[in-house]
Amino acid sequence: MPSHDVMPDMELYQPLQVEDAVALADRLGSRAWLLGGGQDTYGWLKDRAKTTEAMIDLNGIESLRGVRETADGIEIGALTTLTEVATNTLINERYGLLSSAAGRVASPQIRNAGTLGGNVSQDVRCWYYRRGLDCYRAGGNLCYADTPEGMNREHAIFGASRCVAVNPSDTAPALVALEASMVLTSVDGERIVAAEDYFVGPAIDIENTTALRTGEILTAVRIPSTWANATFYFEKVADRNVWDFALVSMAVAMKMNGSTIEDSRFVCGAVECKPRRLTEVENAVRGRNRDESTAASIAELASRGARVLAHNQYKVPLMDSLVKRALQSA
């Protein structure tokens, strides 16, 4: 696969204010590419698998960085680095689930550059698509992964519609579990979208992983106090502890009353093109004790309805096991 030291020529804009950035995004429309930490972007451009005429670099906008307390929870600027998200005291104290997830992204250097907004808005990692092949997601009319010869070990077991890629984000399941909402800013003002609706599968939009529209910029992530200081469980299973994307990840928030689970959110990553909420598991554990017997009787609900491909059957027991471990480890 050809890769190049130098990216193709492009215009680079470095606005310092959100207003300037949204004005640019509006003016340039689909000609422009929004740049956060760039850790997803540069590969596309170096490989010539995607190109852009113009780049709007959001890194100079100071107001998009940092964690603020709000009347109901916290607001995290979209350009806040993953290292900051993983180590910030406020997030660590109240929303440890998100800290754990952010701390498991890629490698230390990538977390130092990568942003929360970029992590949740990144494109899928299906290698056929990343290679620049004309698959459904790239506007073509076939899928290379879902074929008898296809290499689909990392691909979806839920929600496939022509495309079988999964959402690779580690922080996305945690944000859905915490009932976060995304602030999308454009020249027309702000639009607030629940994290659960921010991520979209191929049946809704096969070319995008998020509900972000052309001309809009993800400026902040808000987390309500609903799940603050709840009992959390996060686990990411990947081939290597560093760099690799999740094979399956599990983000769980539980409100406990003694050893009883009063309410919970179970969200699974890397099994679908969006974080998958396990509502059947949530309903089944309500009012039950967090113990071995609950774990044993409920875990298999996690993967119910899965449709496996040739090489990803292992994701079914893996999903069940992660739910089991979330319910066991007190």
Place this chain on the structure above:
Amino acid sequence: MNPKITRRRFIKGVIFSATAATSGAGYYIATAASSRSAGAVERLISLSVNGRTRRVDVLPQETLAHTIRYRLNLTGTKLACNRGECGACTVMIDDVANYSCSLLTHQVKGREITTVEGLRAANGSLHPVQQAFIEELAPQCGFCTPGQVVAAAALLIANPNPSREQARQGLSGNLCRCGAYDHYLNGVMRAAELIS
């Protein structure tokens, strides 16, 4: 991934792409000064590298690794994978480790860039990490070493007294294909002693 890529073909590919990159850079210098839309970045910028201010002509799409190696001739920083997956190009931006292959040079205007060349003291003596790596025979082939040195130096700035596990985490973004990881960790632990 592709079984047809033999070692010979791979090496030929590397030689070819290096040539292509060199001629490509010349092409951009010759032509890219043409029409830029209003509001886009200026190409002539100042960078603060290893304590010195350097004026340099930088393409909008240029990565920091490219600028450091091919415009400033600081070739201690290595380009290996060029896609944020190996750590050989690690430099410090305001004392924080970053992959220079995965940053645009235009993003680090006004920030302090430290490459492996900038670690030695004013009197020329080695940085404690470099000294410790020598004493512990940390490198084997040495290609990943500049990245390992910078990553370790950044770790010790953030945490001057790391546990071995913290050091392992701190250096986890740097691959070593000789597998000299434990030797590098010995080096980091000794460097921490030298500093304290």
